[in-house]
Amino acid sequence: MGLVPWYDGRDGMYGWIWRHLPGSTWVRALISLALVVAVVYVLFQYVFPWAEPLLPFNDVTVDNQ
Amino acid sequence: MRVIVRTVSELCITVGSVIVLFVVYVLFWTGVKADGVMDDQIELLQEQWARSSTPPAGAGSSTANTASPPKPAPYAKGKPFAIMHIPRLGFTWNKPVLEGTATGTLKKGLGHYAETARLGQKGNFAVAGHRRTYGDPFKDFPRLRRGDAVVLTDGTTWFTYRIDKGPYKTVPSDIEVIDPVPRTSGYTRPGRYLTLTTCEPEWGHSHRLIVWAHLDSTQPVEAGKPEALRR
Numbered sequence: 105m106g107l108v109p110w111y112d113g114r115d116g117m118y119g120w121i122w123r124h125l126p127g128s129t130w131v132r133a134l135i136s137l138a139l140v141v142a143v144v145y146v147l148f149q150y151v152f153p154w155a156e157p158l159l160p161f162n163d164v165t166v167d168n169q
Numbered sequence: 170m171r172v173i174v175r176t177v178s179e180l181c182i183t184v185g186s187v188i189v190l191f192v193v194y195v196l197f198w199t200g201v202k203a204d205g206v207m208d209d210q211i212e213l214l215q216e217q218w219a220r221s222s223t224p225p226a227g228a229g230s231s232t233a234n235t236a237s238p239p240k241p242a243p244y245a246k247g248k249p250f251a252i253m254h255i256p257r258l259g260f261t262w263n264k265p266v267l268e269g270t271a272t273g274t275l276k277k278g279l280g281h282y283a284e285t286a287r288l289g290q291k292g293n294f295a296v297a298g299h300r301r302t303y304g305d306p307f308k309d310f311p312r313l314r315r316g317d318a319v320v321l322t323d324g325t326t327w328f329t330y331r332i333d334k335g336p337y338k339t340v341p342s343d344i345e346v347i348d349p350v351p352r353t354s355g356y357t358r359p360g361r362y363l364t365l366t367t368c369e370p371e372w373g374h375s376h377r378l379i380v381w382a383h384l385d386s387t388q389p390v391e392a393g394k395p396e397a398l399r400r
Contacts, residue, residue, distance in 0.1 A: 116175040144190065152194040156302075157272050159195070160374030164307075164367045165270045165282070165297045167344045 195302055199276075203304035206277045210249040210265035218324035244268035244281065251288055253279060253296070254320040254398055258309050266321065270297045279306060282347055285364075288321055289328045289387060295347035295364040300371055300378075307367040311336050313380050318397030319363060327395045330363040330382035337379045338369055346379045354381040 115123075121139075125132040244250045249265040256262070265278035274280050279298040286292025298307040319330040334354050339346060343353075347364050350356050354364075361384035369376040388395055 116179045118179060147187065147190055148194055148198060152191055152198075155191070156195060156199070161195070161299065161302045161368070161372065163341065163374035164275065164299055164377070165280070166339070166341060166346055166366050166377050166379075167270075167282070 199302045200304050203276060203302075207265055207304060210267070210278050211252055211263070214249050214252060214265060214324065221324070244283075244287070246283070247271065247274050249278060250281075251321050251323045254322075255313070255317070256320075256397055257313055257317045258307075260400065264298070264306050266296060275299060276303050285347055286349065286361075288323055289326065289361060289384060291359060291361055292349040293347055293351060293362045293364055295366065297366045300367040300369070307365070308371075310365075310367050310378050310380075313365075318385075318395075319365070319382050320395055320397050322390060325390060327388050327390060327392075328384060329386045329395045329397055331385040332380050332382045334381045337381075338376050339379055341374070341377055343377070346377075346381075351381060354379075356381070356383075360384070 122132060122136070125135050127135070246269050247267060249267045251266040252263050253266050254263045266281055267274045267278045268281050269283050270280035275297065279296050282295040282297065285295040288294055299305065300307045300310060313332055314335050315332055317332045319332065321328045321330070333356075337346075337353065339353070345352060346354070346366070349362075350359055351362065351364060354362075356362060363382040363384070365380045365382075367378050368374055369378040386395065
Protein backbone atom coordinates (compact mmCIF):
# COMPACT_ATOMS: atom_id res chain seq x y z
CA MET A 105 0.00 0.00 0.00
CA GLY A 106 1.13 3.48 -0.75
CA LEU A 107 0.24 6.84 0.73
CA VAL A 108 -3.14 7.04 -0.91
CA PRO A 109 -5.98 4.53 -1.02
CA TRP A 110 -6.15 4.55 -4.80
CA TYR A 111 -2.57 3.31 -5.01
CA ASP A 112 -3.25 0.26 -7.09
CA GLY A 113 -2.07 1.49 -10.43
CA ARG A 114 -5.43 1.25 -12.11
CA ASP A 115 -6.67 4.84 -12.18
CA GLY A 116 -6.60 8.05 -10.17
CA MET A 117 -8.65 9.19 -7.20
CA TYR A 118 -11.67 10.13 -9.25
CA GLY A 119 -11.60 6.68 -10.80
CA TRP A 120 -11.29 5.21 -7.32
CA ILE A 121 -14.35 7.15 -6.13
CA TRP A 122 -16.24 6.06 -9.23
CA ARG A 123 -15.44 2.42 -8.62
CA HIS A 124 -16.62 2.65 -5.02
CA LEU A 125 -19.98 4.16 -5.88
CA PRO A 126 -22.80 1.63 -5.87
CA GLY A 127 -25.31 0.95 -8.58
CA SER A 128 -25.43 1.19 -12.33
CA THR A 129 -23.70 3.79 -14.43
CA TRP A 130 -26.72 6.08 -14.23
CA VAL A 131 -26.99 5.84 -10.45
CA ARG A 132 -23.28 6.48 -10.15
CA ALA A 133 -23.55 9.51 -12.41
CA LEU A 134 -26.38 10.89 -10.27
CA ILE A 135 -24.46 10.33 -7.03
CA SER A 136 -21.40 11.97 -8.55
CA LEU A 137 -23.49 14.98 -9.50
CA ALA A 138 -24.89 15.19 -5.98
CA LEU A 139 -21.35 15.00 -4.57
CA VAL A 140 -20.19 17.81 -6.86
CA VAL A 141 -23.16 19.98 -5.84
CA ALA A 142 -22.45 19.27 -2.17
CA VAL A 143 -18.80 20.26 -2.54
CA VAL A 144 -19.70 23.48 -4.39
CA TYR A 145 -22.27 24.29 -1.70
CA VAL A 146 -19.77 23.83 1.12
CA LEU A 147 -17.23 25.97 -0.76
CA PHE A 148 -19.67 28.83 -1.45
CA GLN A 149 -21.32 28.72 1.94
CA TYR A 150 -18.39 28.23 4.28
CA VAL A 151 -14.95 28.16 2.68
CA PHE A 152 -15.11 31.17 0.34
CA PRO A 153 -16.77 33.56 2.80
CA TRP A 154 -13.92 32.75 5.15
CA ALA A 155 -11.22 33.14 2.50
CA GLU A 156 -12.57 36.26 0.81
CA PRO A 157 -11.73 38.79 3.58
CA LEU A 158 -8.10 37.68 3.32
CA LEU A 159 -8.01 39.31 -0.10
CA PRO A 160 -7.49 43.07 -0.44
CA PHE A 161 -10.94 44.04 -1.80
CA ASN A 162 -12.24 44.69 1.70
CA ASP A 163 -9.90 47.52 2.60
CA VAL A 164 -11.98 50.55 1.85
CA THR A 165 -11.57 52.55 5.05
CA VAL A 166 -8.82 54.94 6.02
CA ASP A 167 -8.41 53.86 9.61
CA ASN A 168 -8.29 50.08 9.19
CA GLN A 169 -10.92 49.31 11.78
CA MET B 170 5.68 6.64 -11.07
CA ARG B 171 2.50 6.62 -13.06
CA VAL B 172 0.47 6.92 -9.86
CA ILE B 173 2.42 10.02 -8.80
CA VAL B 174 1.90 11.70 -12.17
CA ARG B 175 -1.78 10.84 -12.13
CA THR B 176 -2.29 12.01 -8.57
CA VAL B 177 -0.46 15.27 -9.19
CA SER B 178 -2.45 15.95 -12.35
CA GLU B 179 -5.74 15.19 -10.62
CA LEU B 180 -4.76 17.50 -7.77
CA CYS B 181 -3.95 20.24 -10.29
CA ILE B 182 -7.34 19.84 -11.91
CA THR B 183 -9.03 19.94 -8.51
CA VAL B 184 -7.15 23.03 -7.34
CA GLY B 185 -7.79 24.71 -10.70
CA SER B 186 -11.51 24.05 -10.45
CA VAL B 187 -11.61 25.44 -6.92
CA ILE B 188 -9.80 28.60 -8.05
CA VAL B 189 -12.22 29.09 -10.94
CA LEU B 190 -15.13 28.62 -8.54
CA PHE B 191 -13.58 31.12 -6.15
CA VAL B 192 -13.26 33.72 -8.91
CA VAL B 193 -16.91 33.13 -9.80
CA TYR B 194 -17.76 33.58 -6.14
CA VAL B 195 -15.85 36.84 -5.73
CA LEU B 196 -16.84 38.44 -9.03
CA PHE B 197 -20.39 37.24 -9.32
CA TRP B 198 -21.83 35.60 -6.27
CA THR B 199 -20.88 38.30 -3.72
CA GLY B 200 -22.67 40.77 -5.99
CA VAL B 201 -25.82 38.65 -6.19
CA LYS B 202 -25.82 38.18 -2.43
CA ALA B 203 -25.05 41.84 -1.68
CA ASP B 204 -27.78 43.13 -3.99
CA GLY B 205 -30.29 40.98 -2.14
CA VAL B 206 -29.02 42.02 1.28
CA MET B 207 -28.93 45.73 0.35
CA ASP B 208 -32.47 45.58 -0.95
CA ASP B 209 -33.49 43.94 2.32
CA GLN B 210 -31.78 46.71 4.30
CA ILE B 211 -33.55 49.41 2.28
CA GLU B 212 -36.87 47.63 2.73
CA LEU B 213 -36.21 47.36 6.47
CA LEU B 214 -35.54 51.10 6.64
CA GLN B 215 -38.63 52.00 4.67
CA GLU B 216 -40.75 49.80 6.91
CA GLN B 217 -39.24 51.45 9.99
CA TRP B 218 -39.89 54.91 8.59
CA ALA B 219 -43.42 54.05 7.58
CA ARG B 220 -44.11 52.81 11.11
CA SER B 221 -42.50 55.73 12.95
CA SER B 222 -43.81 58.50 10.70
CA THR B 223 -47.32 58.44 12.14
CA PRO B 224 -46.92 58.57 15.97
CA PRO B 225 -44.53 61.55 16.40
CA ALA B 226 -47.00 63.93 14.73
CA GLY B 227 -49.42 63.66 17.65
CA ALA B 228 -46.95 62.96 20.45
CA GLY B 229 -44.65 65.84 19.59
CA SER B 230 -47.12 68.62 20.34
CA SER B 231 -46.82 68.42 24.12
CA THR B 232 -43.05 68.84 24.13
CA ALA B 233 -42.92 71.39 21.32
CA ASN B 234 -42.00 74.27 23.61
CA THR B 235 -38.84 72.80 25.12
CA ALA B 236 -35.74 74.87 24.48
CA SER B 237 -33.91 72.47 22.19
CA PRO B 238 -34.99 69.34 20.37
CA PRO B 239 -34.07 66.14 22.25
CA LYS B 240 -30.78 64.62 21.32
CA PRO B 241 -31.41 61.92 18.73
CA ALA B 242 -30.66 58.36 19.69
CA PRO B 243 -27.23 57.16 18.52
CA TYR B 244 -27.12 55.06 15.41
CA ALA B 245 -27.29 51.36 16.24
CA LYS B 246 -24.10 49.53 15.32
CA GLY B 247 -24.41 47.48 12.15
CA LYS B 248 -27.93 48.73 11.48
CA PRO B 249 -29.06 50.84 8.52
CA PHE B 250 -30.14 54.41 9.21
CA ALA B 251 -30.11 56.22 5.85
CA ILE B 252 -30.28 55.75 2.11
CA MET B 253 -27.75 57.40 -0.17
CA HIS B 254 -28.41 58.45 -3.75
CA ILE B 255 -25.69 59.63 -6.12
CA PRO B 256 -27.20 60.56 -9.50
CA ARG B 257 -23.75 60.54 -11.14
CA LEU B 258 -23.38 56.83 -10.39
CA GLY B 259 -26.72 56.09 -12.01
CA PHE B 260 -30.19 57.52 -11.71
CA THR B 261 -31.41 54.48 -9.81
CA TRP B 262 -28.23 54.14 -7.75
CA ASN B 263 -29.20 53.98 -4.11
CA LYS B 264 -27.55 52.17 -1.23
CA PRO B 265 -28.27 51.75 2.45
CA VAL B 266 -25.89 53.39 4.92
CA LEU B 267 -25.13 51.34 8.01
CA GLU B 268 -23.43 52.33 11.24
CA GLY B 269 -19.81 51.18 11.50
CA THR B 270 -17.19 50.06 9.03
CA ALA B 271 -16.69 46.44 10.12
CA THR B 272 -16.15 43.91 7.35
CA GLY B 273 -19.53 42.32 7.96
CA THR B 274 -21.28 45.69 7.92
CA LEU B 275 -19.73 46.71 4.61
CA LYS B 276 -21.12 43.57 3.04
CA LYS B 277 -24.62 44.90 3.61
CA GLY B 278 -24.15 48.43 2.34
CA LEU B 279 -22.10 51.55 2.87
CA GLY B 280 -20.51 52.05 6.29
CA HIS B 281 -20.60 55.21 8.38
CA TYR B 282 -17.39 55.77 10.36
CA ALA B 283 -18.69 55.47 13.91
CA GLU B 284 -16.55 58.30 15.31
CA THR B 285 -17.64 60.89 12.76
CA ALA B 286 -20.55 63.33 12.74
CA ARG B 287 -24.18 62.39 12.28
CA LEU B 288 -25.99 63.00 9.05
CA GLY B 289 -26.48 66.71 8.44
CA GLN B 290 -24.75 67.74 11.69
CA LYS B 291 -21.70 69.95 12.18
CA GLY B 292 -18.55 67.98 11.51
CA ASN B 293 -17.72 65.37 8.96
CA PHE B 294 -20.18 62.64 8.04
CA ALA B 295 -17.77 59.99 6.65
CA VAL B 296 -18.84 56.92 4.71
CA ALA B 297 -16.85 54.00 3.30
CA GLY B 298 -17.94 51.61 0.56
CA HIS B 299 -16.68 48.76 -1.58
CA ARG B 300 -15.24 49.65 -4.94
CA ARG B 301 -15.36 46.07 -6.14
CA THR B 302 -17.14 42.92 -4.96
CA TYR B 303 -20.26 42.92 -2.81
CA GLY B 304 -22.35 44.68 -5.41
CA ASP B 305 -19.61 47.09 -6.53
CA PRO B 306 -21.31 50.11 -4.90
CA PHE B 307 -18.48 52.55 -5.59
CA LYS B 308 -17.31 51.07 -8.89
CA ASP B 309 -17.65 54.39 -10.74
CA PHE B 310 -16.16 56.43 -7.90
CA PRO B 311 -13.54 58.13 -10.14
CA ARG B 312 -16.33 59.63 -12.25
CA LEU B 313 -17.47 61.83 -9.38
CA ARG B 314 -16.84 65.50 -10.09
CA ARG B 315 -17.04 68.82 -8.33
CA GLY B 316 -20.67 69.93 -8.12
CA ASP B 317 -22.13 66.41 -8.15
CA ALA B 318 -24.92 65.80 -5.69
CA VAL B 319 -24.80 63.22 -2.92
CA VAL B 320 -28.31 62.95 -1.54
CA LEU B 321 -29.18 61.16 1.68
CA THR B 322 -32.38 60.63 3.57
CA ASP B 323 -32.92 59.43 7.12
CA GLY B 324 -36.66 59.05 6.67
CA THR B 325 -37.58 62.54 7.83
CA THR B 326 -35.22 64.83 5.93
CA TRP B 327 -33.46 64.95 2.58
CA PHE B 328 -29.85 66.09 2.81
CA THR B 329 -28.21 67.28 -0.39
CA TYR B 330 -24.44 67.49 -0.30
CA ARG B 331 -22.40 68.95 -3.16
CA ILE B 332 -18.98 67.55 -3.96
CA ASP B 333 -16.21 70.13 -3.65
CA LYS B 334 -13.13 68.09 -4.29
CA GLY B 335 -13.14 65.18 -6.68
CA PRO B 336 -11.38 61.87 -6.28
CA TYR B 337 -8.31 62.46 -4.17
CA LYS B 338 -5.82 59.63 -3.90
CA THR B 339 -4.18 59.01 -0.57
CA VAL B 340 -2.65 56.27 1.54
CA PRO B 341 -4.67 54.06 3.92
CA SER B 342 -3.07 55.55 7.02
CA ASP B 343 -4.18 59.08 6.14
CA ILE B 344 -6.96 59.23 8.72
CA GLU B 345 -6.98 63.04 8.62
CA VAL B 346 -9.26 62.88 5.59
CA ILE B 347 -12.22 62.09 7.86
CA ASP B 348 -11.39 64.81 10.41
CA PRO B 349 -14.21 67.25 11.25
CA VAL B 350 -12.36 69.78 9.10
CA PRO B 351 -10.36 67.69 6.63
CA ARG B 352 -7.33 69.83 5.86
CA THR B 353 -6.32 68.43 2.46
CA SER B 354 -9.82 69.06 1.17
CA GLY B 355 -9.30 72.81 1.25
CA TYR B 356 -11.93 73.44 3.92
CA THR B 357 -10.67 75.85 6.54
CA ARG B 358 -13.70 76.44 8.74
CA PRO B 359 -15.88 74.01 10.66
CA GLY B 360 -18.94 73.08 8.68
CA ARG B 361 -21.28 70.29 7.72
CA TYR B 362 -19.16 68.07 5.52
CA LEU B 363 -19.35 64.65 3.96
CA THR B 364 -16.48 62.34 3.08
CA LEU B 365 -16.68 59.20 0.95
CA THR B 366 -13.83 56.69 0.92
CA THR B 367 -13.16 53.60 -1.16
CA CYS B 368 -10.15 51.60 -2.29
CA GLU B 369 -7.71 52.39 -5.06
CA PRO B 370 -6.71 50.75 -7.36
CA GLU B 371 -9.93 49.05 -8.23
CA TRP B 372 -8.83 45.58 -7.14
CA GLY B 373 -6.05 46.60 -4.78
CA HIS B 374 -5.59 48.05 -1.35
CA SER B 375 -2.48 50.16 -1.59
CA HIS B 376 -4.34 53.48 -1.70
CA ARG B 377 -7.71 55.08 -1.01
CA LEU B 378 -9.87 57.40 -3.06
CA ILE B 379 -11.62 60.23 -1.26
CA VAL B 380 -14.23 62.81 -2.20
CA TRP B 381 -15.42 65.67 -0.02
CA ALA B 382 -18.72 67.48 -0.09
CA HIS B 383 -20.50 70.15 1.91
CA LEU B 384 -24.14 70.27 2.96
CA ASP B 385 -25.94 72.32 0.32
CA SER B 386 -29.57 72.08 1.34
CA THR B 387 -32.04 70.10 3.40
CA GLN B 388 -35.76 69.63 3.08
CA PRO B 389 -38.36 67.53 4.86
CA VAL B 390 -39.44 64.38 3.08
CA GLU B 391 -42.98 65.76 2.90
CA ALA B 392 -41.67 68.39 0.48
CA GLY B 393 -40.84 65.68 -2.03
CA LYS B 394 -37.60 64.63 -3.61
CA PRO B 395 -34.85 67.23 -3.79
CA GLU B 396 -33.92 68.95 -7.02
CA ALA B 397 -30.95 66.64 -7.65
CA LEU B 398 -33.09 63.51 -7.78
CA ARG B 399 -35.69 64.83 -10.18
CA ARG B 400 -35.36 63.98 -13.79
